[in-house]
Structures are given as C-alpha cells and as structure tokens.
Amino acid sequence: MARELAAVLRGEVRFGAAERTVYSQDASNYRQLPLGVVKPADLDDVRTALALCRAHRVPVVARGAGTSIGGQAIGPGAVVLDFRRHLGAVLEIDPGARTARVQPGTVLDDLQRAARPYGLRFGPDPSTHSRCTLGGMIGNDSCGSHSLAWGRTADNVERLELLLADGTELTVGGRLTPVERAALAALPGRVGQLHTGLQEFTDRNLAAIRQGMPRLPRRTSGYPLDALLPEQGHDLARALTGTEGTCALLLGATVRLVEDPPARALVVAGYPDEGAAADAVPALLPYGPLTAEGMAADLIAALLAAGPRPPALDRLPAGECWLFLETGGDTPLAAYQAARRLADAVKRERSATVALVTDPVEQRQLWAVREAGAGIVTRLPGGGEAWPGWEDSAVPPERLGDYLRALRALLRRHSLHGVPYGHFGDGCVHLRIDFPLDEPQGVLVFREFLEQAADLAVSYGGSLSGEHGDGQARSELLPRMYPPEIIGLFGEFKRIWDPENLLNPGALVDPRPLDADLRFVTAPRRTLPLALPYEQDGGSLVKAVHRCVGVAKCVAPGSGVMCPSYLATGEERHSTRGRARLLAEMLRGDAIPDGWRSEEVREALDLCLSCKGCASDCPVHVDMATYKSEFLYQHYRRRPRPLAHYSMGWLPLWLRAASLAPGAANTLARSRAGGLLKRLGGIDRRRVLPVLPPETFTAWYRRHRATHPAPAGARPVLLWPDTFSDRLQPSVPRSAVEVLEHLGFDVRLPSGPVCCGLTWYSTGQLGTARRVLRRSLRALDGAGVQADTPVIGLDPSCTATLREELPRLLGAEGRPLADRTRTFAEFLDEFAPDAPLPRIPLDAVTQTHCHQHAVLGSAADRRLEARLGLNNRVLEAGCCGLAGNFGFERGHFEVSEAIAERVLLPGLRAAGPQAVVLADGFSCRTQIAQLADGRRALHLAELIARELRDQS
Structure with a gap:
C-alpha cells in the first residue's frame, strides 16, 4: 500500500511507526493503530487514495484536527486521510447569499476571519474553533456555545460535495420538491440508483422514523434519519451531517453564514x-x-x-x-x-x-x-485524572436541573467524580469522570456506569450525545436510546451509501465495544528507569504524558508560544500532542519497542526547542521540555552524543577557557578555522559565532568595587552573573549594577563562578547539570550575605532554570535559592516600588523570552514599563526560534528561521526605525542581531542605565 500510494500521489504517504503512533489516537479514550497516513495534496489525491484502498479492501478514516472525543477519527488497520494539511482553503465568500464554500480541512477560525469583513460568521463555534475543521464539524454535527442562537452545524449546511467509497461523486443539499426528487431518481448510473434507494428507504419507513427519532435541540447520536422526512424537505445534506465519515468522504461544502452582531x-x-x-x-x-x-x-x-x-x-x-x-x-x-x-x-x-x-x-x-x-477538567481539583466517555449527554432544557441532580447521584453510587459544565440553554452537559481505568476492575466500572448513564439520559427524554457524536464511545449504547427498528434502519442507511463498509467501519453501525481499545488500560510492558521526579504526576512519566488528552491547542496558530516547531513544519509528530503520543507508545512498548533507544522518539524530539511554552499554554500543562531532557539523558546514557551536546552543551566551560584570551579566540573564530570549528561542534555554518568582549563582567566588577565601595548601610542584593551575560554581553550586568547602585542597593556577586546548568539540562546531561548546580550553591554560600538575600537573575532562561529546574534536580537542597530568585523587573517592582526611576517616553517593542512567558511571567515588566513611561508594544506570544543551542545546531537553521518569521521578524519590521527593541533573553537578542537586518535589542537594565547616564 505504501509503495503504491507513494508512486501515484502528490501528497505525503507516511506508513512508519512514528506516524502510525501519532495518528492512533484522537481526543478520546481509544487507541487504534492505523495502517498508515496519507496527507493528500489535492482532491485528485483523495480520489486516487480511496481507489487504491478500495482495491486492497483497506478501510479509510477521514481526519481533521483529531479532536474527536468519541473515537471517530481513528481506525484499526485503516488508512487515515489527513485533510488539514493541504485541503484547508476558504474557496469563496458570497456575502449576498450569505454563504461560504470551503474545503474539508478548512479551520473554523480561518472561515471566521474570511467572513468577518462582511459582518458575517459561521454560527456554530465549538471550543476547539482555533483548530477544528469544517469537515470534522460536519462529520460530528458540531455545535458550540452559540447554537442557542444559530443552531448546530446541520442547521448551517447548504450543500455537500461527496465522494463515495466506490468512486462516485455527487453534490447534495437543500429541500427537495417531489419533481426534484423524481428527477434525481431518474439520473443514470450509481447516482440515480443511490437516490432511488434513499427515496424507497424513506417512503417505506416514514412512520418508524417519525416515531423513533427524539425531538431535541441537541441530538447528535445515531443517524439523523428524520432529515429525510417530507416535512424536513428530504434534505440529504442535513441527513449526512453527523454521520461521522461512515457514509461518504467530503470533498467540499457550502455553508450558510449569519450576521455577526457588532x-x-x-x-x-x-x-x-x-x-x-x-x-x-x-x-x-x-x-x-x-x-x-x-x-x-x-x-x-x-x-x-x-x-x-x-x-x-x-x-x-x-x-x-x-x-x-x-x-x-x-x-x-x-x-x-x-x-x-x-x-x-x-x-x-x-x-x-x-x-x-x-x-x-x-x-x-x-x-x-x-x-x-x-x-x-482532565485533572480534577484533587489532582486525579478524569477521562471522557460520558462527556456530552443532552436532555430537554426544562428537565436539565433534575437530570443533573440524578447524574450527580449516579456518580456518587459508583464513587466517581467529575466536573459538569456545558450548554445549559440546549440541555447539553460536558462531563469527564475519574474512571479507575488503571485498576483491575476499572473497565467493569467504566462499562457499568456508561450503561446506567445512558439509561438515565434516555429516561429524561435525552440523547447519549449532544455535540460530540458517538464514535466508539457510545455507538454500542445506541440500542438503549433507539428501538430495534431504528437501529436496523441505521444499518440499512449506511449500506445504501457504503455497501462494502470501507468508510470508518465500527462507528455507529456494527460498533466496536465501548470498552475495547482503551489506551489507558494496558500498562507499560517494562519499567523504564527515570532520572527526574515528575512531582506533579506521582513520579510517573506515564501519568505525565497521559496529561495530553488530544484537545490539540498545540496545533492552533495563535495559541501562545507552543508549539513553535509544529507551526514551522506542520508535522503532527512535531506538535506537543504528537510527541506525547510517541512517548506514551514508547512506554507502552508495542509500535515503538526500543524504549529509550527509540529513533522515532529521538527524531520527533529533535525539533523540540525546550521553550516550555506547552508547560504554560497547554490546558493540561504538558511539559515537553522536561520529558525531552529525560529522554536525551536516557537515550545517550553511556553512548556517544551529538557533537552539539559537547560544544553547545558544555559551552559555559569553553567560554570560561576562551575568555582567558578573548582576542585570540575571536581571531580564530573569524578565520578559516572558524568553519572547521563549527563543523566539529555540530554548529550550522550560517550561524555567526558570538564575539567575546575584551573583559568579562566579573573582572569589571572587581575593578569597579575596588574604586566604588558600597555605601554603608545599603541593602545587599546578590546578582547572578550567568555565563552569557558574564562572558558574552557584560554590558547587561554592568547596566544592572549601575541601576541598582543608583537606587541605593549594595550589589554583590557569588564567591566564585556560577552557572544554572541549563545547557547541560536541555541536552540531557543531567548528572553534570546537578554537579554544576551544587558547585554554584557553594559559591552563593560564600558570598557573605544573609540566607534570605534576594538573588537577581538577568537572563530569563537562567532565572527560570533556578526557579523551576533547580528544585527538580536537587530537591529540597535547591528550594531556598529558587524561592529568593527574581528577575530584574520583579526585583525593582517588589523591593523598590517607590524608587525614582527615569522617565523614558520612547516607543518600544518587546520580544518576551519563552521561559519568561512560561515560568516567570511578565506582569512586573509591564508595571515597570508604566513607571518608566515607555510606549511599549509587546509582540504577540511567539518564540524567537533560537532557543539557546537549538538554533545553532546543524540541521535546525531553516526551522529556527521559519519560527522567527512567524512573529518576531515581522513585528520588528513593522516597528518604526526609532523604536527601541527590548529583549531580556540572550537568545532573543542573538537571533535579532543575526536575522533582523542589524537591529540591536537591549535588556531592560541597559535601557534604564542608558537613560541614567544621559541624564547625569
């Protein structure tokens, strides 16, 4: 299959273990390894791929963003068609007709942006609007918070362009008159046969359909057969909305738009x-x-x-x-x-x-x-894990209060807990529950609760699903909601469209058991050694990676810092979700049996920038930077490492040696030998090696203190001279000293060299990172200050490492330093809130370091800028793309540059030439210097010190 598909398709064909693993899960409880993944480049690819799958009797599953909670976007042994990658255009907006024509992979927010200039919008708006696709919304009949005003997706579909499993193409939609129905039935070939069969099916079962389909504002369980009724206009587009890709593949759609209240x-x-x-x-x-x-x-x-x-x-x-x-x-x-x-x-x-x-x-x-x-709500307030399964039942709104009380009572009877919320105006309730799926009897509890919950919802006149559809989670329960006659009609309706059962088999009709394929049940086959504590997850990396439930915020543009490498490459395995899936499979040991030696996981993590954006921006705080450090430590343990791990990972040591003769080091770096040095160090040839200053900051400080003793009684503060500030950009800590002394503080340094160990930590050299940190703590102890003296970190990455990774590596030994470490802005905001600062009424643009965004926060910076009178524009959250050693490593330059082009570089070009560029991170300033046409960025301390010098 892989060879044949690759030979004829323009798009991507991925049958490797990594891609199969990444696409084996959606946002549901289920895991089903597909045969492979196809990312069609155009509709011809879709047609060709389906024809080959039909010839080989291989099932096909259509997939958008993979946010389905019922398990609709996965299939065992199937070829998954990922429509999001290349088939996501808004083809046309017709403001007069208030319609839009879209491709199946069109992201909802893209449609909303295209419609906004006309004062229009697409009505349904699920919470995943930043990444869910119109194809997925049509497949699940998605709703969202505004369905009370604008209805479900089924209420907003005009026409559907379809490809059947046998290769037939047709367009359906709109209310049909008897004359139009007769004309459709008279068409030649398969299209006419299809319409004839559907009309006979409907006419034969009018009474059963009318009596067997509950009337609810939120009924997305089962097939919407009532859309075939005469009073509904025999609307085939509406009848196919919510069929979860089991009847036809979507090639395109025309949807209705509504006025967007200004x-x-x-x-x-x-x-x-x-x-x-x-x-x-x-x-x-x-x-x-x-x-x-x-x-x-x-x-x-x-x-x-x-x-x-x-x-x-x-x-x-x-x-x-x-x-x-x-x-x-x-x-x-x-x-x-x-x-x-x-x-x-x-x-x-x-x-x-x-x-x-x-x-x-x-x-x-x-x-x-x-x-x-x-x-x-995937994590309950007490820290327990909660899972889907009964996440969007719906009842008539007037009965919702009683249903919620009864549902709470059912949870108590099973000793289960959850957090209900949802679309109360439509009677729809979202609920994740702490099913004990990792316990011996957990699956029995899961099944028993779902069966009883289904009966409860039906007893209130409700639907098993009010928004997310059925998939594997609820299809087996449909006979509890519908009479046997209707269940039989579902099967007949499916066979009219897809007689060979090639499209998403096992969903809705002839379903797979609701307690099969549960991804949480099978424990890892082996216990892999761990080096980090995973204190938020009970010491378990399994629980840590299971934080990812697949809601896919990491694949949405504009979702904060995360995930910069995915946004640059568009590859699912380079998203936070994809990497979490791969790590989970590695721990499981099936598709990826090599454990810590896995090349699939190594490759996926290679483009992780360790920016920690996911640790803050992911709704469940997946911390991929930590997992990457663990993996690199275990993967290369007692093995040769990449060259960059020895050059960039040990950079503090090399810089310490080079600063003994900075002139000679600079000459060597700029000579022909510089290229050889880059090659030997695994550094990209296009990167410019930083210039060493003639004097380090610590050397300057010794001279400065000899001639400028601290005033008596001044409050001491300890400045952390990080490697990059000390040995590459001493103007930053010198400026900090100037500002702090101007405000009356006694600035002191540790008694010897210090380093946060980040370069070793990020490259997985955890043992060395611990040794470096312990040596640094001894240097702090010898500084002659009180144990509670504040410590100021100037580089956000170093400061974040001291605050977060230091206790992780050294436990209680590192907690005191972590607790008293502040950024430069935090210190001034907390310890000098009323100190006179110069007014700097300039235009400025700020690039926030990823680690500051994720770990430290920027509230103090904004307050300090207001005190300074800066007219500052903070660039939209986005990584600069350098990320310490990442952007220097060979093989990363293109991705690093692409990330910078997303937010940073366009933002700098839009800023006026007189605007001050602020970037507290050494990496950010380096990226700006090397890619932003010679613009120079300043640390906030440099800006304040410059103004103080100008005013003196």
Missing part, C-alpha cells in the same frame, strides 16, 4: 448550585440570549489547581455555579440594553446574583475560562 455584552448569573442554574434557564430563554452556558465552582477549582488565578475570575458574582448569558446588538448600547433586561430577569430569582460585563477584553477573558474547560 457589539456584545455578557451577563454572568450566579446560583447556589448547578441544579438551580439549570432550573433558571427556561425562564431566561424567552429574552433571546445568544448563549446560556453553565459552569460550576468545581471547574474553577480545577482551573486554580492547574495554574495561577486568572484575574477574570474576580468578575464572577457570588455563587457556586454561573450562567454565561451573552447578548448582541448593532451598537454597544443595544447590546447593553438587551443584557440589562436579561440581568433584571435573573434578579427576580432570589438566590441569584448577577454581573454585567460590557468591556470586550473582560468578556474574552471570561470566555477563555469556559473554553479551557475541555482541557482543565
């Missing part, structure tokens, strides 16, 4: 509990809110357990459950008035509290909390 307001209503919030919804719906989203206090607790408290939470009124009720209008006043009426209605309930939010920034911040729910 102004929004948000009413947040607080209630004593989720039942009370749900009970209040029916009385509020007549006021026409665009949304009625429910979110309970335990979701907030899970959010706080996962990270720092978002300031937006201060806008929540008192309560234990909140409704987010959004209104829209042509003007801010109209939106406010609608929200005011809604808020007044909320106040009529004595137990309710209310807040009205009109500021767009605050609204976005509050919605971000709600959208993060899918990732946040």
Whole structure:
C-alpha cells in the first residue's frame, strides 16, 4: 500500500511507526493503530487514495484536527486521510447569499476571519474553533456555545460535495420538491440508483422514523434519519451531517453564514448550585440570549489547581455555579440594553446574583475560562485524572436541573467524580469522570456506569450525545436510546451509501465495544528507569504524558508560544500532542519497542526547542521540555552524543577557557578555522559565532568595587552573573549594577563562578547539570550575605532554570535559592516600588523570552514599563526560534528561521526605525542581531542605565 500510494500521489504517504503512533489516537479514550497516513495534496489525491484502498479492501478514516472525543477519527488497520494539511482553503465568500464554500480541512477560525469583513460568521463555534475543521464539524454535527442562537452545524449546511467509497461523486443539499426528487431518481448510473434507494428507504419507513427519532435541540447520536422526512424537505445534506465519515468522504461544502452582531455584552448569573442554574434557564430563554452556558465552582477549582488565578475570575458574582448569558446588538448600547433586561430577569430569582460585563477584553477573558474547560477538567481539583466517555449527554432544557441532580447521584453510587459544565440553554452537559481505568476492575466500572448513564439520559427524554457524536464511545449504547427498528434502519442507511463498509467501519453501525481499545488500560510492558521526579504526576512519566488528552491547542496558530516547531513544519509528530503520543507508545512498548533507544522518539524530539511554552499554554500543562531532557539523558546514557551536546552543551566551560584570551579566540573564530570549528561542534555554518568582549563582567566588577565601595548601610542584593551575560554581553550586568547602585542597593556577586546548568539540562546531561548546580550553591554560600538575600537573575532562561529546574534536580537542597530568585523587573517592582526611576517616553517593542512567558511571567515588566513611561508594544506570544543551542545546531537553521518569521521578524519590521527593541533573553537578542537586518535589542537594565547616564 505504501509503495503504491507513494508512486501515484502528490501528497505525503507516511506508513512508519512514528506516524502510525501519532495518528492512533484522537481526543478520546481509544487507541487504534492505523495502517498508515496519507496527507493528500489535492482532491485528485483523495480520489486516487480511496481507489487504491478500495482495491486492497483497506478501510479509510477521514481526519481533521483529531479532536474527536468519541473515537471517530481513528481506525484499526485503516488508512487515515489527513485533510488539514493541504485541503484547508476558504474557496469563496458570497456575502449576498450569505454563504461560504470551503474545503474539508478548512479551520473554523480561518472561515471566521474570511467572513468577518462582511459582518458575517459561521454560527456554530465549538471550543476547539482555533483548530477544528469544517469537515470534522460536519462529520460530528458540531455545535458550540452559540447554537442557542444559530443552531448546530446541520442547521448551517447548504450543500455537500461527496465522494463515495466506490468512486462516485455527487453534490447534495437543500429541500427537495417531489419533481426534484423524481428527477434525481431518474439520473443514470450509481447516482440515480443511490437516490432511488434513499427515496424507497424513506417512503417505506416514514412512520418508524417519525416515531423513533427524539425531538431535541441537541441530538447528535445515531443517524439523523428524520432529515429525510417530507416535512424536513428530504434534505440529504442535513441527513449526512453527523454521520461521522461512515457514509461518504467530503470533498467540499457550502455553508450558510449569519450576521455577526457588532457589539456584545455578557451577563454572568450566579446560583447556589448547578441544579438551580439549570432550573433558571427556561425562564431566561424567552429574552433571546445568544448563549446560556453553565459552569460550576468545581471547574474553577480545577482551573486554580492547574495554574495561577486568572484575574477574570474576580468578575464572577457570588455563587457556586454561573450562567454565561451573552447578548448582541448593532451598537454597544443595544447590546447593553438587551443584557440589562436579561440581568433584571435573573434578579427576580432570589438566590441569584448577577454581573454585567460590557468591556470586550473582560468578556474574552471570561470566555477563555469556559473554553479551557475541555482541557482543565482532565485533572480534577484533587489532582486525579478524569477521562471522557460520558462527556456530552443532552436532555430537554426544562428537565436539565433534575437530570443533573440524578447524574450527580449516579456518580456518587459508583464513587466517581467529575466536573459538569456545558450548554445549559440546549440541555447539553460536558462531563469527564475519574474512571479507575488503571485498576483491575476499572473497565467493569467504566462499562457499568456508561450503561446506567445512558439509561438515565434516555429516561429524561435525552440523547447519549449532544455535540460530540458517538464514535466508539457510545455507538454500542445506541440500542438503549433507539428501538430495534431504528437501529436496523441505521444499518440499512449506511449500506445504501457504503455497501462494502470501507468508510470508518465500527462507528455507529456494527460498533466496536465501548470498552475495547482503551489506551489507558494496558500498562507499560517494562519499567523504564527515570532520572527526574515528575512531582506533579506521582513520579510517573506515564501519568505525565497521559496529561495530553488530544484537545490539540498545540496545533492552533495563535495559541501562545507552543508549539513553535509544529507551526514551522506542520508535522503532527512535531506538535506537543504528537510527541506525547510517541512517548506514551514508547512506554507502552508495542509500535515503538526500543524504549529509550527509540529513533522515532529521538527524531520527533529533535525539533523540540525546550521553550516550555506547552508547560504554560497547554490546558493540561504538558511539559515537553522536561520529558525531552529525560529522554536525551536516557537515550545517550553511556553512548556517544551529538557533537552539539559537547560544544553547545558544555559551552559555559569553553567560554570560561576562551575568555582567558578573548582576542585570540575571536581571531580564530573569524578565520578559516572558524568553519572547521563549527563543523566539529555540530554548529550550522550560517550561524555567526558570538564575539567575546575584551573583559568579562566579573573582572569589571572587581575593578569597579575596588574604586566604588558600597555605601554603608545599603541593602545587599546578590546578582547572578550567568555565563552569557558574564562572558558574552557584560554590558547587561554592568547596566544592572549601575541601576541598582543608583537606587541605593549594595550589589554583590557569588564567591566564585556560577552557572544554572541549563545547557547541560536541555541536552540531557543531567548528572553534570546537578554537579554544576551544587558547585554554584557553594559559591552563593560564600558570598557573605544573609540566607534570605534576594538573588537577581538577568537572563530569563537562567532565572527560570533556578526557579523551576533547580528544585527538580536537587530537591529540597535547591528550594531556598529558587524561592529568593527574581528577575530584574520583579526585583525593582517588589523591593523598590517607590524608587525614582527615569522617565523614558520612547516607543518600544518587546520580544518576551519563552521561559519568561512560561515560568516567570511578565506582569512586573509591564508595571515597570508604566513607571518608566515607555510606549511599549509587546509582540504577540511567539518564540524567537533560537532557543539557546537549538538554533545553532546543524540541521535546525531553516526551522529556527521559519519560527522567527512567524512573529518576531515581522513585528520588528513593522516597528518604526526609532523604536527601541527590548529583549531580556540572550537568545532573543542573538537571533535579532543575526536575522533582523542589524537591529540591536537591549535588556531592560541597559535601557534604564542608558537613560541614567544621559541624564547625569
């Protein structure tokens, strides 16, 4: 198959272990290794790939972003067609007709951006809008928070362009008159036979379909056969929306657009509990809110357990459950008035509290909390893991309160816990549950609960799924919702479209068991040694990588720093999710049996920049930089390492030696021998080696202190002279000394050389990193200062290492230093809040270091800039692409440059030539100097010191 496909397709054909592993999971509980992956370059590739699969009797699974929670986007032994890579264009916007024509891999946010200039939008908006595709939305009949106003995907589909398993192509859509139906049935060949068969199927089963399909605003379980009824216009496009790729492949779609209200307001209503919030919804719906989203206090607790408290939470009124009720209008006043009426209605309930939010920034911040729910609640407030399985049941909204109370009681009977939230206005509840899947009886508990939960939802007139579809998670339960006659009709409907059962077999019809293929159940076959503690995951790397549940924020542009290498290459295995999947498979030992020696995992981690963006931006805080350090340590243990590990990894030692004769070192680096040095060091030939200054900072400090003794009584502070500042850019620590002494501090240095060990840590040389850190701690002890004296780090990567990796490597021994380490801005903000600083009314643009973004934060920097009077523009979160040794290593230059071109370099070009460029990170300043046409970036300390010198 691989050879034949590669010979005829223009797109990519990937049948290796790495790609099969990465595509063996979606966002569900299930793992099914495909035969291979095809990334079609165009629709002809889709046609050809399907024809070859049909010839070999190989099933086909269509895939968008792989965020399906029911297991619809995976298939054992199937060829997965990834439509996202090359078939994601918005082909046309017709503002007059209010329609858009899209390809199956079109990302929803891209469609929204294309429609926005016309005042239009696509109505459905699931929380994965930044990466989910229109093909996936049509396959699952996705909804989102605004379905209350604009309906489900099925309500917004005009036409579907289809490819059947036998190669037939046709377009369906729209309500059909009897004359049109007759004309379709009279068409020649397979198309006519198809329409004839569907019409006979419908006419023969009118009564059964009318009586057997529940009427719910959120029913996405089973096939939507009622769309075939005369009163529904025999709408085939609607009948195929939600069929999860089991009937046809989507080649394109025309979807309807709606007016996007120019102004929004948000009413947040607080209630004593989720039942009370749900009970209040029916009385509020007549006021026409665009949304009625429910979110309970335990979701907030899970959010706080996962990270720092978002300031937006201060806008929540008192309560234990909140409704987010959004209104829209042509003007801010109209939106406010609608929200005011809604808020007044909320106040009529004595137990309710209310807040009205009109500021767009605050609204976005509050919605971000709600959208993060899918990732946040994978970890419960107590730290336990929670899994999908019963994550989006739906009942009539007027019965939601009673259903929620009964669902909580069912959880208690099984000693299970979860965090319900969701689309209360539509009666839809999201819920992840701490099923004990790693225990001997866990699978039995899983099955028993799901069967009883299905019966409970049906007893309230509900649907097993109200948004995410069935897949493997719920298809087996469909007979509990539908009578046997309807189940039989599902099978017949599937066979009309796909008689050979080639398209996504095992979903909806003849389903695989709901407790088969569970990816969490099979324990690793071997226990691999670990060098790092994984303190947040009970010492288990298995649990650490299982943090990734596949919601795929890491593959969305604009999702923060993560994941820069994926955004540069577009390869799934280079995403945080892809790497987590590979590590999990390595620990499992099936598809990747080589353990720590795995070349597949090494290759995927090779382009990880260790930027730590995922540790902060991933909703579940997957920390791939830490996992990479562990892997490199184990992979190269007692083995030769790449040359760059010896050159860049040991750079502090080489710089210490070179600084003994900086002139000779610079001459050598600039001579012909410099090229040989790069080659021997595994450094890309296009990189410029940094110039060593004639004097290190520590040498200057000794001279400075000899002639400028500290004033008596000045408060001591310890400056950390990191390797790069000390031996490559001494102007930075010199400037810091000038500023600190100007403010009256006694600046002291450690008694000897110090290093945070980051270059060894990031290259997996953990033993050396520990030794270096212990030596540095001894140098700090000899500095002659109190144990609580603040330590100032000037480079964010070094400072973040002291704060986070030092305790990880040395345990309690490293905690005191971690606790008293501050960035330069943090120190001035905390210890000199009222100190007179110069006014610097200049335009500035700031590149935030990845480690500062992920570990340290920038709030102090923004407050300090305000004190300085800087007119500063902080570039959108994005890695500079150098990332310490990464951008210098041979084989990484193109990726490093591509990452810089995403945010950093365009941002600098857009800044005026007089704008000051601020970058506290040595890596960021180096990347700017080498790729930004000679622009020079300053550390914040340099800018302040320069102004002090100019004013003196």
